[in-house]
Amino acid sequence: xxxxxxxxxxxxxxxxxxxxxxxxxxxxxxxxxxxxxxxxxxxxxxxxxxxxxxxxxxxxxxxxxxxxxxxxxxxxxxxxxxxxxxxxxxxxxxxxxxxxxxxxxxxxxxxxxxxxxxxxxxxxxxxxxxxxxxxxxxxxxxxxxxxxxxxxxxxxxxxxxxxxxxxxxxxxxxxxxxxxxxxxxxxxxxxxxxxxxxxxxxxxxxxxxxxxxxxxxxxxxxxxxxxxxxxxxxxxxxxxxxxxxxxxxxxxxxxxxxxxxxxxxxxxxxxxxxxxxxxxxxxxxxxxxxxxxxxxxxxxxxxxxxxxxxxxxxxxxxxxxx
Numbered sequence: 012x013x014x015x016x017x018x019x020x021x022x023x024x025x026x027x028x029x030x031x032x033x034x035x036x037x038x039x040x041x042x043x044x045x046x047x048x049x050x051x052x053x054x055x056x057x058x059x060x061x062x063x064x065x066x067x068x069x070x071x072x073x074x075x076x077x078x079x080x081x082x083x084x085x086x087x088x089x090x091x092x093x094x095x096x097x098x099x100x101x102x103x104x105x106x107x108x109x110x111x112x113x114x115x116x117x118x119x120x121x122x123x124x125x126x127x128x129x130x131x132x133x134x135x136x137x138x139x140x141x142x143x144x145x146x147x148x149x150x151x152x153x154x155x156x157x158x159x160x161x162x163x164x165x166x167x168x169x170x171x172x173x174x175x176x177x178x179x180x181x182x183x184x185x186x187x188x189x190x191x192x193x194x195x196x197x198x199x200x201x202x203x204x205x206x207x208x209x210x211x212x213x214x215x216x217x218x219x220x221x222x223x224x225x226x227x228x229x230x231x232x233x234x235x236x237x238x239x240x241x242x243x244x245x246x247x248x249x250x251x252x253x254x255x256x257x258x259x260x261x262x263x264x265x266x267x268x269x270x271x272x273x274x275x276x277x278x279x280x281x282x283x284x285x286x287x288x289x290x291x292x293x294x295x296x297x298x299x300x301x302x303x304x305x306x307x308x309x310x311x312x313x314x315x316x317x318x319x320x321x322x323x324x325x326x327x328x329x330x331x332x333x
Contacts, residue, residue, distance in 0.1 A: 012038060013046045014077045020067040028064035074120055078247045085258035088146050090116030099126040101145035102201060102215040109147055109211040118254065120144035127217065140221035142250055146214040146257065150265050154204040157212060158323060159308030160264060161186050161200045162277060164214050167260035168196055169280050171253040176240050181282040183332055184310050189282055192332045193234035195219050220244050232333045278304060287330040288312060290322045297322065
């Protein structure tokens, strides 16, 4: 009932009477009033005028699953969405759900993570104003065919940022999204697999959306959509935009289309290419120019002596970024 009332308020330009709400939904005027009070308690600003009814003036900046999913039709990513107020880590929550038998397609989001994490055991700053979520996938593929899924997810996030804000988002291989030379999004992919098949993949994504500032220790490396674009982002609408792009891109990736047919598009958005980079492989320092990507999303580095080395994981320092 609450969601029906909220939807009708959102879709009405002006006031809507309590009598009309009660008639359409099939409940008493008292029940309508109680739900209006609940919405106000949640932070919605709802004006009420005698003989005119109710009008939604302002919505709280809260992620709401029903609002995000209302006009979203996905087949792979986000077939179910849950938004939690707080969790240790959306990746850890997805792993718990996966162990309990949860089906592929679930997305868990949280307003706050108390133990957000990045690659190599690093922490991920998870203050309010961001969008933090993890996707559960159970692809029917062997583990060696999954390596490019992080890049596919990064491409989708870049496209969503570009579509929704017009900002020039690009991929810093393998798992960061940058605007200019500062990080706006990080991706952490974790997998549980057996020798010949994947049990599940957890793709964790954290986006700095409406942050206005960052702690001193990361202020020179981090940015947000608000800082770059100069305006507040409506997070529910932007989240829906991201899920749409992720659904399309990952669906194509899992059928073998994305990394092969759209490889040129991936390259155009990869800020790492044609830059001087430093990486490591098997304990050896690799230094040279990033010249390409394999079909599996691995980075090709050409050393100064002309030798080409393929790097599939680890830290890559890119000249001019961070």
